[in-house]
Amino acid sequence: MQTAILVIDVQQGLCEGPDAAHDCPGTIERINAVTHRARVAGVPVFFVQHESSAGYLEYGSPEWQLATGLQVQAGDRRIRKTTPDSFLRTGLHEALQALGVKDLVVCGMHTEFCVDTTTRKALALGYPVVLVADAHTSSGNAAISAQQVIAHHNATLTNISSFGPRVTAVAHSEVYFEV
Numbered sequence: 001m002q003t004a005i006l007v008i009d010v011q012q013g014l015c016e017g018p019d020a021a022h023d024c025p026g027t028i029e030r031i032n033a034v035t036h037r038a039r040v041a042g043v044p045v046f047f048v049q050h051e052s053s054a055g056y057l058e059y060g061s062p063e064w065q066l067a068t069g070l071q072v073q074a075g076d077r078r079i080r081k082t083t084p085d086s087f088l089r090t091g092l093h094e095a096l097q098a099l100g101v102k103d104l105v106v107c108g109m110h111t112e113f114c115v116d117t118t119t120r121k122a123l124a125l126g127y128p129v130v131l132v133a134d135a136h137t138s139s140g141n142a143a144i145s146a147q148q149v150i151a152h153h154n155a156t157l158t159n160i161s162s163f164g165p166r167v168t169a170v171a172h173s174e175v176y177f178e179v
Contacts, residue, residue, distance in 0.1 A: 007106030013063025022146030041177035123163035
């Protein structure tokens with residue numbers, strides 16, 4: 001089975017300032033560990049970047065750039081998106097199909113928006129998903145903390161069975177790829 005990894009919205013504007021996501025440095029470190037193992041095994045790495053047409057996260061702006069510390073290689077692929085769904089109006093599904101990808105590893109930001117929506121869409125498209133349980137993050141909200149958002153999604157997404165394919169939540173240290 002061919003696997004690909006999606007690193008969703010790990011962008012500078014989401015990692016700095018008063019609304020920065022929880023534990024960005026640690027999350028980036030864990031993502032780097034997983035993407036390193038993926039590249040060693042020849043697994044394609046996709047960096048998905050959210051963008052707006054003006055203002056915050058505008059294409060090309062400093063906030064839109066991939067986050068400082070995130071390790072990106074020349075062979076990694078980039079996907080630009082404008083909604084929480086990394087598949088909607090992007091070439092992601094077609095790129096995965098062209099590579100023969102059958103399952104996905106997902107990590108990134110924000111857990112309750114783009115990670116959740118992309119994971120659910122992946123299931124609907126037939127991709128089983130490994131959610132890197134400690135390599136997705138959130139800023140939290142007025143009702144619950146970032147840590148609660150993360151824990152909630154690790155529990156909730158793994159309980160979805162109606163699509164057929166399933167989500168498995170796995171710590172970054174336990175995500176390995178066949179060489």
